[in-house]
Amino acid sequence: MVASVSLAWKNLTHDRRKLALALAGVAFAVLLMFQQRGFNHALFDSTVELVRRLDADLLVFNRARFALTSELRFPKEILERLASEPGVGSVRPLYLENKLATAHRAGLPARPIRVVGLDLTTLPFQDAAGEVNAGLAALQRPDTALLDRLSKDYYGFDLRVARRGEVQSAELSGRQVQIAGLFSLGCDFAHEGNLVMSSENFAKYFRYRAADPLSVVDLGLVKLEAGADRELVLNGLRERLPQSVELMTREEFEQREINFWARSTPIGIIFAIGAGIGFAVGVIICYQILATDIADHYRELATLMAMGYGKPFFFKLVLQQAWWLAILGYLPGLALSWLLFQLNASWTGLLMQLTWERALTILVLTLVMCSLSALLAIRKLLAADPASLF
Template identity: 45%
Template sequence: MSRRTPLAWKNLIGNPARLCIAAAGVGFAAVLMFTQNGFRNALLDSPVQLIEVIDCELVAISPARYMLPVDERFPRSLLRRVKADDAVADVQALLVERTMARVRVAGSPARPIRVISVPDETLPAASERAAEDSSTKTKRTWLNIPGLDENRVQLRRPGTALVDRKTRSEYGFDFESFGLGPSGAPAEQRIELSQQSIELVGAFTLGTDFANEGSLLIAESSFPTYFPRRGMGKPLQVVDLGLIRLHEGHSPEEVAKRLTQMAEGQWQVMTREQIRDREQTFWSEQTPVGMIFLIGTLMGFAVGIIICYQILFTNLQDAMSEYATLKAMGYPNRYFVGLVIRQSVYLSVLGFIPAVLIVLGLFRVLESLTGLPMALTLPRAASVLALTTLMCLISGLLALRKLVRADPASLF
């Protein structure tokens, strides 16, 4: 049995120089789409980084807090009230200050920064930490932030803080560096938070977003020291995020609805998934930034169609006499459509593979420079591959029109 000649593949590899140029053109368009998609995904991932690191089933916020960076709070007394609910296992307050928080590093101007509280009861003394380290039992914490656990003892001392390694370089923080970007402990520097001295005793890794360019972690008990005017002079009596854990066997959705009704109008209780989806929907649909990056992706798609059309049209034009011979021999139009489709798919894959390698390095550099989470997941890569393949298919079918419509005799 004779094997069918892979004509589409032969046409592509027949001229290696042209193939490299064609793959580069497709790869360029794929990198454009990857980059725009990457920034759009960073827009959606970055605002919920704090939600991703908290360990609880429900989150309570003020109903006026239409997005997480807004400084709207609810009374701490509400968290104490919900402890009476049979479904509630434990509660914790999380304080976040943005409006009053300004940090100044010696030699740099003061800049606004996000300050996040660490519950005092999760900060062990040195003797407690030694006993904890000797135990094999894993203790559940409220904040699973990389770098926090090893610095909890130091953070117990008044006037101390941890700084996010991904804080923008404009703040002036110095870190020990290993490889690309800061990865070690902060260097000794003179730091002021809200015009008061503060000591950096370690670093953690969380990330920036489009509203916050840097973050500090301080003990909850330090909030009155640095933000005495918070909450109308009662800094610890207002809460930004209420963290609620449930006993096993209770539906988070049902408990969230019941707790919201307990103090309707004063707070809103949601599951972590609900608040994450709400935040991402807001940034995607109610801000122009999401639409800008979507348009950028479509522009990359359009540029790719133009590039691929020129490549495939030239390829078809150069082999037009050969195609005319096949058409005169009785090959139907669907044969040529299938030929161009296969050629388009081959070209999309050949351009996509180097594009992925380039983007992996590019995303790492961008994440180091901006602090934004430039993550390339398998589903996101698959979506760009689908767009790249569709781009090549559209270009190939457009380039094929002349061959399909022409009379074989006119092609010689």
Template identity: 25%
Template sequence: MKTLALKTLLHDWRRYAPAVVAVAFSGLLVLLQGAVILGIFSLSSLYVTRSSADLWVGFPGVQSIDLGRPIAAQAEMFIWMNPHVKRVEPFLWGSGQWRTERRGMVNVYIVGVDAADDAMALDDVLTPGLRARLRAPGAVLVDAGDIGKLGLQVGDTAEINGQRVRVVGATRGLRALGGVNVIASLATTRELDPMAGPGGDVAYFIARTDDPKAAPAVAADLNRTGRARGFEAMTDDRFAARTTRYWLVESGAGAAFVFGSITAVLVALVITSQTLAAAVAASLKEFAALRALGFSMGALRGIVVAQAAWVGVAGVALAGVLTVALVAAARSQGVPVVLSGGMMSATGALVVVVALVSGAFALRRVATADPATLLL
């Protein structure tokens, strides 16, 4: 049945091409929607994923890195008490109003990091040269993609919360989600926004362990103490996932993605089922001839289902080629996309299921394949 179905598809490929295109583009739409949405909201966790810390210690229940609340400086002592911890750094998160003569006022987040050459915070982005520049009083960094929003160039001066700052460099790939992030040293951040670290408190402590595999156990150990001391420890990947999930759910983008995916699947289902039904109707004489040769109705239905399965496989192949091309084009233009093997496998399975369900809707036409029509 599978061989006969494949030969039929190859012979009459023009009849089945619309079905292949429909299921392919439904899968493509679902996959790219998910990849772009996750890519956009992964920007919210860049400050976690582009740092080399194994642990993030913040206020209990913090949902996103930008929602950090101050925790007591004494939390650092409890972190150091764990024998697996080898390095600890403060990490500040403040806010302010950026003012320039050309642009006016822009609300910004102020990210305070350790400016040491071997610091963990953003070590995937900040070169020793940039860190050295940050050690100057009032020095800040902005992302190259946000320079236009701020109305200046590297080397220019501006004001944050009424205090003068100088842009000493630009980063790449650290654009903020829904705002502008400004990177400064710990000392500069405390000067620009005293509420970012009142009385020596910090938004987070980040830590590195002697073995990254031990990080979950270290976090669990710290949390037994943290419940009574007002802090919570998380592994870096857990905190990054929590931050992305918060933005995805709270923004409503998750619901929009589900609605868009359901719409794409329904459209593909209608088009594919109608295409397969039309193809079966056009092949009724062939099916009637098979009935006359002794094929059972179940065998004929098996051919239709096999055709639907092959349509699904072809749709997966076409969607895969288009996805690779479009993702490459998106990344070349700096569009953030997150694409995983699990997402592609799930979408491929969805495409095949859509094709099979469409084939099931077309089965009723097979029942009209009567050998007596060959005599007409």
């Protein structure tokens, strides 16, 4: 029935002021959902961003290390032994220090910062812009590090100085450090800033790790030989590894990390509830809009009923109105969310990524939200009594 299409649209757009209010309501709900889902994703994206940037097929780590933040390490020999196994191309260690690493500039209190120690000869970490690779020469110098420009500003680092390519000095765990350049990685809920440095420098700052600070590894990065079957190598290595360490593909490790935050901490639930509230608010707003519209057109709709329009027509009519509301409200909601994501990212240093997939998810959620409202509102319409018109 063509009539229902144009009628839904025309009724909705007839009063521009009412339409604007309605769309603002839906857009608000869309914004709420985007923010909650956005923070949720940001948390996960940010925590695994380091792992995603690692040049590795398989990761070796202490079996007891339930998340990156738990600083349980394993002996480097275990990793080195893997290098001669069939299918393995190369192995490299990654050193991380978080809780005991503190940084600050003169006159400011020391704050925890994550320090990543890299083997510069094979550079297993690639940031998005390749700035670490570009800064290799600087990193070779003693007591030198690169600063994550997304780090919180309370460390006191001067980004403008760094951007000009000038070196600034700061204090890292009680020792002078020269900040020779910038790169991008991002904060997460456990890390408020990042530094990268060569493993040689790393050893000098964090002597307390072990008698030889580089003999304990946080993550072992395994690269396979070209053409090697990943599953096959993975299963072979697992059999030969001691019980104390675990081996996973990088993707599995990312998922494990995300699952930890989503399930073992209340954070995932908090954001799910937040998004749920956004959804519920949206259902209520959209229901109010539709129910008011039905009440406003009660006599006209009852007249259509008297004329012989049946239930399917009215279902279509209200659902179409709901879908128009969803789509028209989604667009400004999306635009606002994108803006707010940018602001959030610069305020918090979190990775606020608005991917197509996530935008589409929210669109589907919005459509479901408005459809639910339509089904609630339609009961009001079907209860209309054309006999009251005479």
